[in-house]
Amino acid sequence: MLLSGAAGSGKTTELCARARALRRRHSDQRLLVLCFTGALASYLRRTLPADPRMDVATFHDWARARLDESGLVVPKPPGRGTQWDRYWTHDMARLLLRAFREGHIPTGVYRAVLVDEGQDFVTDWYHAIAQSLDPDDGELFVAVDPAQNIYGRAVDWQDLGLAVWETSAAPSVNHRNSPAIAAAAARLIGASTESAGRGAVPAPDGAPMPEMRRSDSFQASRADAFDWVRARLGAGVPASSLLVLGLSRLDMITVNAWLNSKGVPAWLPSEREADAGVRVSTIHGAKGLEAESVLLLDAHHLQTRGPEEGRRLLYIAMTRARRELTVSYFRDVPLMAELERACRPG
DSSP: OEEEOOTTSSHHHHHHHHHHHHHHHTTTSEEEEEESSHHHHHHHHHHSOOOTTEEEEEHHHHHHHHHHHHTOOOOOOOOSSHHHHHIIIIIIHHHHHHHHHTTSSOSSOEEEEEESSGGGOOHHHHHHHHHHBOTTTOEEEEEEOGGGOTTOOOOOGGGGOOSOOOOOBOOOOBSSSOHHHHHHHHHHHTOOHHHHHHHBOOOSTTOOOOEEEEOSSHHHHHHHHHHHHHHHHHTTOOGGGEEEEESOHHHHHHHHHHHHHTTOOEEOTTTOSOOSSEEEEESGGGTTOOEEEEEEOSGGGGGGGOHHHHHHHHHHHHTTEEEEEEEEESSOOHHHHHHHHHTSOO
16 A cells, blocks of 8 residues: 655654554554664564564665575675665665575565555665565555655655555645645645635644744854753753754754753764754654754755755655754755745745
């Protein structure tokens, strides 16, 4: 089954409900739950009941574990970037399929496989997943959000060789974001503003409009970011309700260390399962995360990814915020002007 819906529409919640139902119905068979980002994998492990017959992992961790068990020589991963992407989408995917084909990895071991963030998976990953399914009555459940397809990937679902493929469903109600945030994100990504506003669940009274903050310099933007965090903590907002996002992994590591040096407890979900304090993450790693208040730093950097990818990354960042969204930048670029228009009410 293909479950397609916008951010905040409850896809992950429905996937977890499906996994629990399958666990009850097929208690003696194995299930597999996969996703793309480590942060979402951590959330799924905390949310789903612990069970030795239910594996929960990112595709990368699951594939690497299977290959390590196969006895084949696995090449070391290169650095991040295009080489790392090709390593996983081409080299490791082909090696995994070869391991299945030559019998190094057993096939048909799972009664069901459930995939979240399915728009980030490539076709060969799905071919490997299909090899893992019970050939007689295995079930594949995939949740996708086309608006979050930042890698430009396309899958030919009919080419997977599965016997049954149910009609896709499309959740339309936004259960996460305030109406103002949902509408602004929908305008930015080119979706229907009317349907976004109708679908959004009303936020608590007084939920603010998305706020854009332009600073004069990098230093000024960092001072403003610290004031943003300190003001909310001073008002009694729990640190765990704050999420600081940015484009660069190195920048976010630096921001995390900087906040801690200032006496603000902060942590990186990409490095730990769970902790107390303000969460600091890249936008890419934030899929599956959400928070009451979100601060996006250096948003003008998204312009470097091109208009389409930059817009989708901005959409992902915006839709992490349940109630309050602040976008910080210190250079004027077309994408920030576009966001300014999208955030205007009416």
